[in-house]
Amino acid sequence: MSNDTMATPAVNKQNSQSKIIGEHILEIVSDSGEGAQKCGQSFASISAKMGNGVWTVEIIPAEIQPPARTREGASGIRIRVGSKKITNMGNEADLLVAFNEQVPYSRIVQHAYREGTIMLLEKKWATSKSEEIREKYASAVKDFKNQGIDVREIPMEEECLKLVKNPRKGKNMWVLGMLCYIYQRNIERAEQQVRYVFRKKTVEIIDTNLDLLKAGYRWAADNLDLKYEVPTIPTEEKLVVMNGNEAIGMGVLAAGIEVVSMYPITPATSASHYLAEVLEKSGGLVHQAEDEIAAIGFAIGASYAGKTAITITSGPGIALKTEFIGLAAMAEVPLVIVDVQRGGPSTGLPTKVEQGDLLAVLYGQPGDSPKIVLAASTIEECFQFIVLARKLAETFRIPVFVLTDANLATGQQPFPRPKVQKDWFSPPIDQSPWKEGVKPFDWNPETGLSRRPIPGQSGGIYTLTGLAHNEEGIVSYNPDNNQKTSELRSRKLATINKTLKPPSIHGEESGDLLIVGWGSTLGAIEEAVDQAIELGAKVSSIHLRFLSPMEPGLKKIFSQFKKVLSVEINYSDSSNDPYIDNENRRYSQLAWILRAQTLVDIDCFSNVKGQPLQPKDILAKIKEELDVK
Amino acid sequence: MFGLKHDIACDIPDKYYSLEDYEKAVPRWCPGCGDHAVLTNIQKLCREKQLDPAKTVFVSGIGCSSRFPHYMKTYGFHGLHGRAFPVASGIKFRRPDLDVFVITGDGDCCSIGAGAWMHAIRYNINMTVMLFNNEIYGLTKNQTSPTSRIGTKSNTSPRGSILPPINPLQTTLGISNVSFVAQTVDWNPAHLYATLNAAHEHKGFSFVHIVQRCPVFQPDLVDEFKSGKDAFYLIKNNDGIVLDENAEKTFKNSVEHDHTDINAARNLAEDENGKFYLGLLYQNKDADCYDDYGAHNMGFTAEQKMEVLNEELDKRAI
Known part of the structure; x- marks a missing residue:
């Protein structure tokens, strides 16, 4: 930890060789509207196209334009990039680009950084006309250093002003250029990406952004001693990259679904944005209904009239649709319902991840209302499960849920390009x-x-x-x-x-601890389990895709382990809580169901911090359970 | 050849549908309920127009009148309280070949379904809508409805209701893209039939407000309707709903009205001095129909869809 709280050292160009690394986690945080996400998505796309594994997580404030330079208003993106396939957001970031000194605090409270994390910080605030800003800047920089963060002050705006009058627009592309140098990205690929991102803009705008990209790259080459190489592993397999909501949209195309009936709700809406753009040319339409109830009613009407329709929503929308879900179950109308879960209850955490809707989806209707519930655990499954859901809905004349969450919705990951098959598409009426x-x-x-x-x-x-x-x-x-x-x-x-087949077991078929998960936690759980196994722990995991009906063979699998632990992102009482005992403890949602179904004394590890679970947290829990150092 | 009229000998249908072809179960409504008359006239309309029962769908919500689809030998959808409009809209959106009717009551439409009602008017999807307004909740046993008059005594307002009623005509005429608004009564078969016929002829959301009797929970209103013939004004317009001379004679009063003039229509709807204007209040044949948009890109083959999907996947190829 650096105790140097004096002047920040200037950035000096050293003739360093690039450092070869297996993977890196970088974050870009800014005020809303400064384009950090566009910058990060572009970086992720360039990296994926070069053959790296990537996983992105967007950092989204609930407001469209929250006040500038506020801790709550931070907007940004995390990109985990590696030589191998990346399946989750990872632990603390290795490098951070911050457009002002306040926004990193929104991530510091999430424990997103560690000692040694490099922060590339916009330095224009140091010389602000406002004394208050200058003081805040100086105090934050001191604070970051005290936390062990390796702060490098970068003249982002100053450099951008050499090319454009208003650097608020365009600074992100300069930063992209800088990152492309740091991570030794192919500059021609980067230029292609910029052209693609601004394809709907004028030639002047495209050229300006290309100039900014190149300027950022050159500046970094001349001034930074940071240079990493993340080796790419070439693959013959054709890959595609998209986020989970786009994957749902493509799944709708692939299922041949012709009516998408929705009402805007975060974080589900972008799936419908994508569909509104493409579905019409594929012989379908998006209907934006007057409310969530009408959206599902319209979909049920369309399904009844011949073609299985889909409605896409999030938790509060599911609550409103409940009565119609019961009707679809009772009257046996095929229907696909996507629930992109967010933090609840009530309006909760609209832009944050939670796996909090499972019980509501399974048991939310009055009376018995059987339905199929699938949970996608990867972006690829977001695509596949829509195709599967449409078929199941029609074959079984039943409503089918596909659960995803805010983590999958905005996360990007490459996966093998699906080979389009004719029998995916629904037949004519x-x-x-x-x-x-x-x-x-x-x-x-x-x-x-x-x-x-x-x-x-x-x-x-x-x-x-x-x-x-x-x-x-x-x-x-x-x-x-x-x-x-x-x-x-x-x-x-x-x-x-x-x-159904019994779920496959990640790790040995017997041992001391079995972790059971569902949904977007797959990558983090398996990474933690692999690390724990290397440390000598006898731990395995299974990941459920079908939650109704439940996958077979669970009790038999559970019987081979001394302990079974569900790991989820939803609320449970901690067994360490002094007010909690065996009689009053409330379990996480999957744990409730598994306990009831198997009569196994299943424990749970879950939280509602609105963040994807990190491998290190799961690993710590495994270590605690198994007394592994 | 049965039923073939002598004056149209060119098209011989495969089958002639008689009234029995549209009749299903015996209705379970109370004796004297206005619903019976509407059902009879709708079945007559189906026969006169020779609607294919397999291509006809009756959609309803919940309430006494919403049992209607069970009594029609056509396709039917007896759904949720207040939600007939979204379901009917979804059915018709991509099925221009289907003839859709909606049955709703004053509670179903003007109370629990009011949000959907407003937007259904705006969508202007081609369907024939009948609002059975008996000013009371019947199925749940005598509660005040949003259309109950001030002072109505019911199980939920035993000392008389205090809120002014919603005027469904006024509300419907207030919504953008409204295209057809008519009013009739259940006890004048000629007028009822002529109005339903005009509504069915109209392309768009044809809204028919049926002033209706509930002999069980609103017996006073039944008496008032019977004795108060002065209150009913026949709207006269040769381009509107036209009755034959004998039927016209059942009305003591009439009024000339231009049904293309929305302000004139609103004036009639708002004239609440105990008068009922029966006939066509408003019609706009040029209002945009959302189902025209809904049906504009149908019938793509799997191959065409595969091509779009492949293009989309290629855009994201790395």
């Missing part, structure tokens, strides 16, 4: 005459399955109702009928369960 004698709810007593008539099919006429009904679709309050039809709707889940 069946308008052939309905087979005579077949009832509208012709349930197979063994599977609960039945085919549904679609308006336009002669001979298939029926009235869909949310009231209890018999095979003819006719309202029935008969006690035995309600018992029987409830069993049949539930049986569909048992039928699916029988088709």
Whole structure:
């Protein structure tokens, strides 16, 4: 830790060789609107295209334009870049670019940095006309150094002013240039990327940004002694890179879904932005409804009329849609519902990650409302699960949830380019005459399955109702009928369960500790487990994709471990809490279900800090559980 | 050949649909309820227009009148309280070949479904909408509705309701892109039929406000309607809803009205001195229909969709 709180050392060019590193985590933080995310996304794309593994996490304030130079208003991005495939956001950052001295504090409270983290800090505030700003700057720099952060003051604005009048726009591209030098990115690829980012702008704007990019690169080459090389591992496999919400959008295209009915809600909306741009040319449309309830009602109407529709939302939207979800389950209307989870309850943490909707999705409706629930654990699965969900919805005549979260929604990761298959796409609406004698709810007593008539099919006429009904679709309050039809709707889940494989085990099939996870924590859990195994711990993990019906074989897997621990991003009472005992402890959401289902005394490790779980936190928990040093 | 009119001998349909082809279960509404009359006239309308039952969908919410789809031998959707409009909109959005009718009540439309009502008017999707307004909640057993008059005694306002009622005509005429607003009563079959027919003919969101009797919970209103013939004014306009002479004679009063003039329509709707103007209040045949947009890019093949997806994936290739 540096105790040098005197003047910041000037940055000097030294003839250093580049340092070869396996991976690095960098962050760019700025005031909202200064383009840190665009800069970081571009950097991630360039890196991915060069053959590095990347994972990005956006740092998003809840407001569009929060006050400048405030700690809460920080906007930015984290990029973890490595030689191998990167599956999560990692631990503390190695390098940070800050556009002012206040915004890093929003990340310091998240423990995003460590001793030795390099901070490239805009130095214009040191010479601000405002005494208050000058003082704040000096005091923050001193504070950063006391924390062991390696502060390097960078004349970002000063350099940009040589090229543009208003550096607020464009500073991000200068920074991109600087980073491209530091990480030895291919400058031609970077130029291509800048051209792509500004493809809708004028030639003048593109040229200015290219000039800024090159200026940042040159300045870094002349003035910085930072130079890293993250070796790329060439692969023959074709890759694509996108964020989770775009992957959902592409999944919608791939499923052949033609109606997307939504209401704007953070962090789900960008999936619909993407679809609003592309779906029309693929023979579909996005309907922005008047509210969340109407959005799902419209989707159910479209599904009823022949083509399975999708509605995309987040937790508060799910709460509003509850009654319609029950109708879809009761009346057996196929439907795909995406829940991009955020922090709750209520409005909660709109831009932050949480896995807090699982119980609401599973049990949120009055009465028994069987539905399929899938949880995507990677960006690739965001794509695949939409295709799968559409098929399941139609085959099983049931609502299907796809759970993702704010971490997947805005995170970017390369994955193998899907090989597009014709049978992914939904067939045209069946308008052939309905087979005579077949009832509208012709349930197979063994599977609960039945085919549904679609308006336009002669001979298939029926009235869909949310009231209890018999095979003819006719309202029935008969006690035995309600018992029987409830069993049949539930049986569909048992039928699916029988088709599923038990989850694969990451690590040995038996041991001291088994971690169970679901959703976006996959990468962090497996990284922590791998590290713990290297330290000698007998730990393994499984990751669930199906949460309703539950995947088979869990109890048998659990029986091979001394202890089972669920790791989640949602609330649970800590067993260390003095007010908490075995009788009143409230568990994390998956743990509740697994405990009930398997009668195994499953423990849980979870928090609601609005951040993706870091491998180091999970590793610390494993060490604590297993007494490994 | 049964039912084929002698004056149109060119198109011989495969099948002639008779009234029985549209009749399903025996309605379970109370004797004397206005719903029966509407059902009968709708079935008649279906027969007259020879609507294909397989291409016709009746959508409703929850309430006495929302049981309607169960009594029609067509496709039906008896959904959630207040949510008939979003469902009907979703059905019609990409199915221009379907004929969609919506049945809603005063609680369903003007109270729990008011938000969706407003936007359904604005979407102006081609559907025939019937608001059965009996000014009371019947199915839940006699509660005040948003259209109940001040002083209405019910289980939720035993000393008489205190809020002024919503005027559904005024509300509908206040929304942008409104395209068809008419009013009729359940006990004048000729006028009821003519109004439903005009609504069905109109392309867009055809809103028919049906002044209706509930003999069980609003018996006083039934008496008032019966004795108060002076209160009902027939809207006369040769381009609007036209009755034959005998039917016209059932009205003591009439008024000339231009149904293309929205201000005139609003004036009629707001004339609340105990008068009911029956007929076509407003029509705009040129209002934009959202379902035209909905149906503009249908029928893409899997190959076409694959091409777009491949392009999109290539844009993100590394």
